[in-house]
Amino acid sequence: MIKLHQLSKKYEKFEAIQSVSLTVNKGEIHGIIGASGAGKSTLLRLMNLLEMPDTGEVEVDGQTLTKLKSRELRQARKSIGMIFQHFNLVANKTVYENVLVSLELSNVPRKERPGEVMECLRFVGLESLMGKYPAQLSGGQKQRVAIARALANKPKVLLCDEPTSSLDPNTTAEVLGVLENVNKSLGVTIVIVSHEMDVIKSICTKVTVMANGKVYETLATKPQGIQKMDNHPQYFVEQLIKEQMDHA
Amino acid sequence: MPEILIQYQAEIVQSVGETFVMVGVSILAAILVGLPVGTLLFLCRKGSILENQFVFSTLNLLVNIIRSFPFLLLVVFLIPFTRIIIGTAIGTAAATVPLAIIAIAHYSRLVEQSLLDVPRGVIEAAISMGASVRQVIFKFLYVEARSGLVLGLTTSIISFISYSTIMGVVGGGGIGDFAIRYGYQQFKTELMMYMIIIMVIFVQLIQFTGMTVARRIDKR
Numbered sequence: 001m002i003k004l005h006q007l008s009k010k011y012e013k014f015e016a017i018q019s020v021s022l023t024v025n026k027g028e029i030h031g032i033i034g035a036s037g038a039g040k041s042t043l044l045r046l047m048n049l050l051e052m053p054d055t056g057e058v059e060v061d062g063q064t065l066t067k068l069k070s071r072e073l074r075q076a077r078k079s080i081g082m083i084f085q086h087f088n089l090v091a092n093k094t095v096y097e098n099v100l101v102s103l104e105l106s107n108v109p110r111k112e113r114p115g116e117v118m119e120c121l122r123f124v125g126l127e128s129l130m131g132k133y134p135a136q137l138s139g140g141q142k143q144r145v146a147i148a149r150a151l152a153n154k155p156k157v158l159l160c161d162e163p164t165s166s167l168d169p170n171t172t173a174e175v176l177g178v179l180e181n182v183n184k185s186l187g188v189t190i191v192i193v194s195h196e197m198d199v200i201k202s203i204c205t206k207v208t209v210m211a212n213g214k215v216y217e218t219l220a221t222k223p224q225g226i227q228k229m230d231n232h233p234q235y236f237v238e239q240l241i242k243e244q245m246d247h248a
Numbered sequence: 249m250p251e252i253l254i255q256y257q258a259e260i261v262q263s264v265g266e267t268f269v270m271v272g273v274s275i276l277a278a279i280l281v282g283l284p285v286g287t288l289l290f291l292c293r294k295g296s297i298l299e300n301q302f303v304f305s306t307l308n309l310l311v312n313i314i315r316s317f318p319f320l321l322l323v324v325f326l327i328p329f330t331r332i333i334i335g336t337a338i339g340t341a342a343a344t345v346p347l348a349i350i351a352i353a354h355y356s357r358l359v360e361q362s363l364l365d366v367p368r369g370v371i372e373a374a375i376s377m378g379a380s381v382r383q384v385i386f387k388f389l390y391v392e393a394r395s396g397l398v399l400g401l402t403t404s405i406i407s408f409i410s411y412s413t414i415m416g417v418v419g420g421g422g423i424g425d426f427a428i429r430y431g432y433q434q435f436k437t438e439l440m441m442y443m444i445i446i447m448v449i450f451v452q453l454i455q456f457t458g459m460t461v462a463r464r465i466d467k468r
Binding site for chain 1: 367370372373375376378380383387391392394466467468
């Protein structure tokens with residue numbers, strides 16, 4: 001579903017991403033984990049070209065995004081949903097309007113919009129809060145609105161940038177549950193960037209470990225028990241963090 | 249009503265009318281030109297979605313230059329330009345030219361500042377949803393910055409009233425001019441005081457309205 005080929009990205013002199021290639025298969029919940037500064041968020045933002053790579057190619061759902069004209073890229077982005085750590089909802093729009101805007105951008109016929117908005121809100125369990133503004137919601141509810149907004153365009157892929165990092169453990173579970181449901185019942189391929197191992201352990205089917213702008217390893221997390229313990233991603237991450245701490 | 253106000257009723261009504269025309273044109277210029285210019289300043293700055301060093305630097309310099317002028321000098325400096333546009337440099341219509349120009353420069357800065365307050369993440373979300381530049385502006389930026397835009401306009405309108413009071417130098421008239429000619433130069437201090445009271449009431453009303461509207465539309 002997503003193929004990154006030899007991507008590199010520099011900020012001034014800092015090499016954020018160094019020649020990274022990665023494949024995310026259809027139907028996966030693919031976690032990307034690593035210490036802060038490892039380049040995981042940058043890698044995610046390269047997947048919908050929120051960041052432009054210096055070299056390399058990005059392919060999503062058979063389309064090479066890096067070769068598209070800006071109009072085509074905008075079209076392609078509509079089938080790549082994205083949610084963020086700080087939700088990034090429009091504070092001056094109601095829950096309903098926040099989801100609606102997604103459909104407005106895509107020129108969904110006016111008559112069909114209310115039904116689709118409600119369908120998305122029902123999916124995340126927030127139809128009763130449709131008239132509220134984001135400031136009146138809890139963090140978990142805001143993230144669910146963001147998920148509903150991303151789903152409105154019926155995406156094939158959902159990119160999640162630290163989706164639970166500003167949430168408490170209970171709401172984290174609630175949001176992860178919704179994401180898992182998005183994957184299972186809607187068949188949306190999900191990529192989750194997180195520095196929290198629990199997030200990866202609870203819902204990811206694959207995990208990519210990053211360090212210093214490079215992919216360290218990609219592993220299947222399920223079915224568990226097949227791999228030896230020292231192959232478990234948690235082991236790698238802990239090793240990695242330890243290594244980095246030793247260097248620092 | 250005090251006798252002196254009745255005595256000068258016709259002149260006062262005319263002055264208030266002239267002030268309304270001058271401030272009204274300033275407001276129109278601010279919204280029709282200042283808002284787009286301020287938006288361009290925001291969009292063209294480094295790291296923003298239409299990053300364009302040339303457009304940004306040019307607009308930035310122009311706005312700064314206009315705002316550097318002591319306003320009285322700007323009025324005088326613009327006389328030849330005003331003649332080309334209006335056909336004369338004297339009168340209320342002529343006075344609207346420098347007022348419109350300072351209005352554009354003034355409000356565009358405040359627009360730029362309001363837009364800078366919009367969280368970057370909201371713009372990123374818009375782009376990730378496939379929004380075009382026009383959609384980012386109208387469906388995200390202006391929605392999120394709307395109370396700042398209203399408060400900025402409120403501040404601007406009050407400045408426009410202040411600017412309009414000196415337009416007597418080019419025969420623009422208005423309450424300020426009336427207060428100076430009749431109240432100050434003809435030693436009718438009482439009349440001057442009444443004019444000041446009228447201005448204070450105007451400013452209070454505008455500020456109150458602006459604040460109320462801004463508060464109502466702010467859901468953040």
